[in-house]
Amino acid sequence: MKVLSFAFLFLFVLVNLPSVIALGQANSASEAVADHDERVRERLDQTELKYEIDEDGDFKLLFEYDDGRSQIVFVNSKTENYQDLEIREVWAVGFVPAKKGSKVPADVCENLVRSNSEIKMGAWQVQKLGDNEVGVFRAMVSANADKDVILDTLRLVGISADEKEAELLGSDEL
16 A cells, blocks of 8 residues: 555645646746836836746846847846936846857957947947856946837837847847
8 A cells, every 4th residue: 555655745746746747936036026126127117018027026028120130138136326326127138158168259348348439329349148248238327217118228228239139240130
């Protein structure tokens, strides 16, 4: 009888394991969704933009352009404060070195810095992302920005990063 009970329990767990795993994944996804800045969600929901909320609680948007290119842009949920101003980052990667674990080459850094002089809002920066150093275009907005400001900033960041990716990499992977 004990062998039969053990066999039944083993079979029950084996059959239901995918559901248990999926439930665990759903819980982690809802935890990520629960840990986002509701102000951003409200503003994005006022637009027709589709977005995901990643495990950090940041908003990830895919922009598709008329020329067939696309760009992923992020809006951070986490904010920073400077005196009475609360700000958040809107950013996109525009350059990733070909070799994993590499740094951004000096000529690319120079290109990014020189490009900053032509930009109305935001700037190119080099930062560590995963195993690589990457070129990131980043703009800061008020944490309480309305949907039009967020939308304009998303467009600016996406277009800037996509144009730099095309110029420097000749690809459309980002």
